Amino acid sequence: MYHNRLDTCFYGDYNCASSYLVRETALASDFDGIAGPCPPELESNRRDCCEATVRTSGYKGGFVMSASAFDKSTARKPLPVRNPRTGEIDMYITPPSSEEIAAACARLRKAQETWGRAPLEHRIGVMKKWADRLQAHRARLIEADSMDTGYGQISKVAPDMVIGSVLRMCAIAPAIFERSHRAGRSPGAPNVAYRTNLRPYPVAGIIGPWNAPLMLSTLHAVPALFAGCAVIVKPSEVTPRFVKPMMETIRETPELAEVFTFVVGDGDTGQEIVENVDIINFTGSVPNGRKVAEACAKRFIPSILELGGKDPAIVTETADLQKAATAVLRGAVTSTGQVCFSIERIYVQEKVHDAFIELLVKEAERVELNYPDAHHGQIGPFIAERQAAIVDDHLDDAVRKGAKIRTGGKSENLGGGLYMRPTVLTDVTHDMKIMRDETFGPVMPVMKYATEADAVRLANDTYFGLSAAVIAGSEDEARRLADQLDAGTVSVQDTFLTFAGFGAGLQPDAFKFSGMGSRSGILAFLRSQAVLTNTAEPASIIEEELKAVR
Numbered sequence: 001m002y003h004n005r006l007d008t009c010f011y012g013d014y015n016c017a018s019s020y021l022v023r024e025t026a027l028a029s030d031f032d033g034i035a036g037p038c039p040p041e042l043e044s045n046r047r048d049c050c051e052a053t054v055r056t057s058g059y060k061g062g063f064v065m066s067a068s069a070f071d072k073s074t075a076r077k078p079l080p081v082r083n084p085r086t087g088e089i090d091m092y093i094t095p096p097s098s099e100e101i102a103a104a105c106a107r108l109r110k111a112q113e114t115w116g117r118a119p120l121e122h123r124i125g126v127m128k129k130w131a132d133r134l135q136a137h138r139a140r141l142i143e144a145d146s147m148d149t150g151y152g153q154i155s156k157v158a159p160d161m162v163i164g165s166v167l168r169m170c171a172i173a174p175a176i177f178e179r180s181h182r183a184g185r186s187p188g189a190p191n192v193a194y195r196t197n198l199r200p201y202p203v204a205g206i207i208g209p210w211n212a213p214l215m216l217s218t219l220h221a222v223p224a225l226f227a228g229c230a231v232i233v234k235p236s237e238v239t240p241r242f243v244k245p246m247m248e249t250i251r252e253t254p255e256l257a258e259v260f261t262f263v264v265g266d267g268d269t270g271q272e273i274v275e276n277v278d279i280i281n282f283t284g285s286v287p288n289g290r291k292v293a294e295a296c297a298k299r300f301i302p303s304i305l306e307l308g309g310k311d312p313a314i315v316t317e318t319a320d321l322q323k324a325a326t327a328v329l330r331g332a333v334t335s336t337g338q339v340c341f342s343i344e345r346i347y348v349q350e351k352v353h354d355a356f357i358e359l360l361v362k363e364a365e366r367v368e369l370n371y372p373d374a375h376h377g378q379i380g381p382f383i384a385e386r387q388a389a390i391v392d393d394h395l396d397d398a399v400r401k402g403a404k405i406r407t408g409g410k411s412e413n414l415g416g417g418l419y420m421r422p423t424v425l426t427d428v429t430h431d432m433k434i435m436r437d438e439t440f441g442p443v444m445p446v447m448k449y450a451t452e453a454d455a456v457r458l459a460n461d462t463y464f465g466l467s468a469a470v471i472a473g474s475e476d477e478a479r480r481l482a483d484q485l486d487a488g489t490v491s492v493q494d495t496f497l498t499f500a501g502f503g504a505g506l507q508p509d510a511f512k513f514s515g516m517g518s519r520s521g522i523l524a525f526l527r528s529q530a531v532l533t534n535t536a537e538p539a540s541i542i543e544e545e546l547k548a549v550r
């Protein structure tokens with residue numbers, strides 16, 4: 001028989017698609033998805049294994065469903081998770097069924113009624129408690145993010161970014177709500193008094209990418225929770241390990257656990273979430289962003305889309321070339337180039353092109369791989385195996401069409417992980433994939449330009465418009481170019497300054513296919529409601545009586 005309110009599977013067999021009850025418990029209560037397979041003697045009958053090993057508990061909230069809800073036909077297949085450093089499949093996740101997602105969203109919706117109506121001070125208090133729990137689990141969060149990404153150093157800042165964002169919003173949220181409230185009398189109808197309310201979207205769905213899993217899945221949930229939404233997050237199926245410690249931080253903050261949960265799964269799960277929530281924040285690729293936008297449009301719910309980029313950097317004739325090489329390299333290869341605002345194309349004035357290439361190659365060759373020690377060197381493995389194949393394909397296409405590789409080259413398999421040394425290419429053209437499509441690797445294709453107008457035209461010759469960079473001899477010259485670029489953020493005299501913009505609370509729009517409605521602060525998750533009060537007599541529809549009133 002099946003039990004309601006389960007706590008954990010003794011064997012922690014997260015692969016066991018035949019038992020929702022064990023699986024739902026792993027999702028909500030323990031997230032014990034990292035355990036090994038069923039013991040061999042029970043492998044032949046997984047259902048028995050799970051029946052034999054579940055135990056009841058007083059667990060409340062999360063994915064608890066009744067025994068009658070069990071239906072094998074709706075089971076989703078377990079998804080393999082690859083370790084980016086070893087290349088091995090060392091984990092399986094089993095996504096929830098449609099029914100489980102619908103039930104989870106219904107529960108969140110119910111709990112949100114209290115959360116959304118509570119005074120902001122209450123939410124601030126709860127979020128502060130959660131920040132404490134994040135701090136308490138910081139080491140485990142870092143470890144899990146590092147397993148997900150293969151990164152050493154970069155994972156160390158991931159929980160700090162979330163904690164910093166929570167504490168910053170605790171400080172600024174009261175002013176945001178205060179400033180947004182309006183009250184007065186309508187100039188056209190002075191007898192009508194008005195005031196505005198900010199009403200949260202009840203349930204927000206956050207769908208995250210693999211390239212900064214903990215940060216990008218969790219950061220967008222923070223303003224939604226402050227706004228008063230309940231939130232369901234689905235990180236990428238490529239990087240789900242951090243969810244287990246993250247769920248612990250949430251469970252240890254009971255008021256938050258009612259309105260905040262994570263689920264694992266792939267695009268199918270993402271689609272189910274879109275069907276059950278009231279607003280979506282999606283970070284990912286353009287093709288999937290389009291699917292999400294279409295699904296949201298069908299339901300008339302808003303979608304905030306944060307999509308890909310093909311960021312250009314312009315280096316002018318007057319630039320300090322050493323500084324430019326330092327900035328371009330950092331902007332292109334940080335996180336193995338797997339950052340949405342990585343520098344992906346470089347345009348250099350023809351008179352300084354060769355000197356710049358010499359410096360860039362010299363700088364690039366100083367960079368070391370994080371191999372074999374994750375904490376030594378600057379570049380880790382590709383997180384997703386498929387990304388290494390895309391980058392290799394872009395390089396092959398470019399070389400076939402006449403590009404020359406000056407340093408670096410193809411991805412290499414080291415201990416099962418796929419790595420790539422910083423790669424500099426010249427003789428590239430806009431007929432090559434490497435100058436048009438998102439590469440998402442530590443690759444720097446450099447192209448000459450003659451005039452300032454050429455530089456602007458080439459930089460804008462893309463369907464992306466996330467960010468860009470300009471490095472010139474003077475700030476005036478750099479700014480003049482920056483103002484002509486079709487990109488949401490432009491770094492001047494450096495690259496990769498987007499983070500500084502986040503710190504300042506800026507919410508630039510993404511241009512073109514790089515996103516839509518990308519303002520993702522608290523206000524993005526709030527609807528404005530006008531309440532209008534007639535302080536005089538209601539007007540009659542009868543003409544004569546209307547005249548009498550006038």
Ligand code: NAD
Pocket residue numbers: 207208209210211216234235236237265266267268269270271274283284285286288289291292306307308309339340341438466514515
């Ligand atoms: P992806 O589009 O493959 O997947 C992103 C997420 O969407 C995953 O969780 C995936 O499971 C889910 N998904 C896939 N299909 C879906 C569907 N039909 N409906 C709902 N959800 C679906 O992207 P990725 O490869 O994980 O991430 C890399 C991409 O993300 C790059 O293009 C990168 O530039 C972009 N990105 C953008 C930003 C930004 O702020 N603009 C930040 C980071 C990454």
